[in-house]
Every structure is written in C-alpha cells, then in structure tokens.
Amino acid sequence: MPAPANYTYSNQALIDAQQSFLDLVDSGTAGSIKLRNESDTLLAQIPLTTPAGTIGGTGQLTITASGPETSAPAGGECSYGEICDSAGSVLLSLPAEEGVAAVSGKLVISSTTIVASAEVSLISCTIG
Numbered sequence: 268m269p270a271p272a273n274y275t276y277s278n279q280a281l282i283d284a285q286q287s288f289l290d291l292v293d294s295g296t297a298g299s300i301k302l303r304n305e306s307d308t309l310l311a312q313i314p315l316t317t318p319a320g321t322i323g324g325t326g327q328l329t330i331t332a333s334g335p336e337t338s339a340p341a342g343g344e345c346s347y348g349e350i351c352d353s354a355g356s357v358l359l360s361l362p363a364e365e366g367v368a369a370v371s372g373k374l375v376i377s378s379t380t381i382v383a384s385a386e387v388s389l390i391s392c393t394i395g
Contacts, residue, residue: 281326281395288358288394289328292319295353297333300374300389302363302381304343311336311345311387319350320392327371330392335377342383348374350392361392369393 276284292298298319302311313332320330330350349357364370365379369391377388 276326278324278326282322282324285322285326285328285395289318289320289322291358292330292350292352293317298350298352298358299355300330300332300392301349301351301355301357302336302345302374302376302387303347303349305346308341308343310341310343310381311339313387313389315350325395327393327395329369330389330394332389335386335388337386338384339381339387340383342381342385345376345379345381348376348392359394361394366390371395 297317298315300313313336316331316333320328322328345363348361348363350359351357361374363374363376366375371393375391381387
C-alpha cells in the first residue's frame with residue numbers, strides 16, 4: 268500500500284468520534300443550529316431532532332432538523348451556522364451555503380438571504 272497523502276481514520280474511529288459529538292448535541296433536550304451573519308447577529312435558529320442526527324457506516328454524520336425556523340428574528344445574509352446543545356453552547360461552527368443538495372462540511376439552507384419573520388429551512392448538514 269502506498270503512503271497516504273492525507274490523514275486516514277478507520278471507519279470505527281470516525282463513528283465513535285461522531286457518536287461522542289452527537290451525544291454532546293443531545294445532552295439535555297434538543298439542540299439547535301443558530302444561523303448568523305458576518306457580524307455574528309443571530310438571524311435564525313433551527314431546532315434539531317432528538318437524536319440530532321444519524322451516523323453512516325463510514326462515519327459521516329447527518330444532522331436533522333425537527334422543522335424550519337418559522338419566524339426568523341432578524342434579516343441579513345447568512346454566512347455561517349453553529350451547532351449547539353440545548354443550553355445554547357456552541358459545539359461546532361460551519362460555513363453556510365444556499366442549495367438543494369448535501370455538501371459535506373457545510374450547512375446547506377433554503378436561502379442565505381434571510382428575511383426577518385420569514386421561514387428558513389435546513390436542507391442538509393453532513394459532517395465527515
């Protein structure tokens with residue numbers, strides 16, 4: 268076998284690491300994803316399911332929303348999101364992008380241009 272060009276974890280190591288992260292998100296009640304602009308203003312908060320996602324056989328974590336944000340508290344251009352536990356503690360920040368398909372390592376949302384009082388949906392959030 269040739270030397271790897273990048274780091275390589277076993278599937279089981281990835282699954283165990285993702286499960287530990289998922290356990291943190293699920294501590295207490297359901298977690299959420301906070302969507303923010305470049306000035307760190309909270310634009311929307313999307314509730315997560317309990318458990319907050321599923322882990323595939325290769326260690327990829329897919330976060331799942333329990334529904335959309337139905338009335339965004341502020342409007343603006345969303346640049347990133349934070350996966351938080353039920354206490355609001357930030358566990359992971361990810362760049363956001365508008366789209367209709369999963370992009371590993373990014374929060375894909377219905378629109379990055381968020382309008383105050385409007386609905387915002389999580390399309391996909393995959394990690395790993």
